[in-house]
Amino acid sequence: MLNIVFCGTPDFSVPPLAGLVAAGHHIQAVFTQPDKPKGRGQQVQKTPVKIEAEKHGIPVHQPANLKDPETIELLQQLNPDLMVVVAYGLIIPQNILDIPRHGCWNIHASLLPKWRGAAPIHRAILAGDETTGVAIMHMEAGLDTGPVYHMYPTDIRPDDTGQSLHDRLSHMGAEAIISCVAELESGQLPEAQTQDHDQATYAHKLKKTESRIDWNLPAIEIERQIRAFNPWPGTQAVIQGETFKLWHAHVVSSTSTADPGTLVEASKKRLVVQCGEAQLSILDLQKAGKKRMPVGAFMAAKQDWYTV
Structure with a gap:
């Protein structure tokens, strides 16, 4: 011993x-x-x-x-x-x-x-x-x-x-x-x-400034950022002029020419944002001061965002 x-x-x-x-x-x-x-x-x-x-x-x-x-x-x-x-x-x-x-x-x-x-x-x-x-x-x-x-x-x-x-x-x-x-x-x-x-x-030590999502980056890099910074320091993203914490997302292949940061699909079960390369389908997100929500529950209150 x-x-x-x-x-x-x-x-x-x-x-x-x-x-x-x-x-x-x-x-x-x-x-x-x-x-x-x-x-x-x-x-x-x-x-x-x-x-x-x-x-x-x-x-x-x-x-x-x-x-x-x-x-x-x-x-x-x-x-x-x-x-x-x-x-x-x-x-x-x-x-x-x-x-x-x-x-x-x-x-x-x-x-x-x-x-x-x-x-x-x-x-x-x-x-x-x-x-x-x-x-x-x-x-x-x-x-x-x-x-x-x-x-x-x-x-x-x-x-x-x-x-x-x-x-x-x-x-x-x-x-x-x-x-x-x-x-x-x-x-x-x-x-x-x-x-x-x-x-x-x-x-290098993590900095809170790294939590900001830049939609100009490829979707695969943003998806890694979301996973790496879960739960701290989290990731902050602006969608439709509002700031959210993103908890879970996956990459969607796309040939779209929309500008990065554009909301390209919003429906009862889908929320997809254009990135510098490909797109990101957001699965869990959280508004400041609110609870974390799956995308379906969130979109039920965001019908004014619907694109389809």
């Missing part, structure tokens, strides 16, 4: 933490970002990892950064065999990476060196990648540049959203870290392989 320090913050980090506990490893401490106010009421909320750690009675630490002497001294006193880092959100300096006997391992949601950085799940969908996965990486000071022990691929399905792929990779990450730790304990863990840095791509 290994002594492990776990670092993570959001929902993505919870299955790996729960999995390590269930596998019988001693989680000495959990490090997670400080609690922050959220929602309309701006009430301070615990991080998902803190909630999970408290279920198991694991000590929780929430430093604003990992550079203060008290945090470094604490980790030195814990003297862990291994540190596991999953979407922690804070930079880990080299003097801390050097503390655990077996180093610090990161569960990264891509097949490295592709999509290093903050938003690998969303960027993979946006790019139209057919596969992605998780990598178990030995951390070093660079951004996701460390050598990799194992990679576990999965197909990106045509209906995958940012949320569905997030959830699948999170559970894959839990299985992967449990497997790699077992190999470490049994002496079967292979030597970590250096990444091909020339093949690296970067998954």
Whole structure:
């Protein structure tokens, strides 16, 4: 049984933490970002990892950064065999990476060196990648540049959203870290392989400004945008002068010469918009301040839009 320090913050980090506990490893401490106010009421909320750690009675630490002497001294006193880092959100300096006997391992949601950085799940969908996965990486000071022990691929399905792929990779990450730790304990863990840095791509952090739909783009790119940004940050589209959040759509082949953004078909069950290439049939949408609606229910109240 290994002594492990776990670092993570959001929902993505919870299955790996729960999995390590269930596998019988001693989680000495959990490090997670400080609690922050959220929602309309701006009430301070615990991080998902803190909630999970408290279920198991694991000590929780929430430093604003990992550079203060008290945090470094604490980790030195814990003297862990291994540190596991999953979407922690804070930079880990080299003097801390050097503390655990077996180093610090990161569960990264891509097949490295592709999509290093903050938003690998969303960027993979946006790019139209057919596969992605998780990598178990030995951390070093660079951004996701460390050598990799194992990679576990999965197909990106045509209906995958940012949320569905997030959830699948999170559970894959839990299985992967449990497997790699077992190999470490049994002496079967292979030597970590250096990444091909020339093949690296970067998954830059998402910005809310990216949520705006540009109808001049090909329909296939807009459809990927809708899936990738579901549920956050969502996609904002202007149709007939009104702004909507689009949740689900599919591409329609067309030889139409209508201008991008034109409503080319509107009926009881269909809402189709011209794009720079092809068209987009909208299946679920949401008006600001209203509930998400399937297109049939929405169009029942929009008969003045009907084109056929």
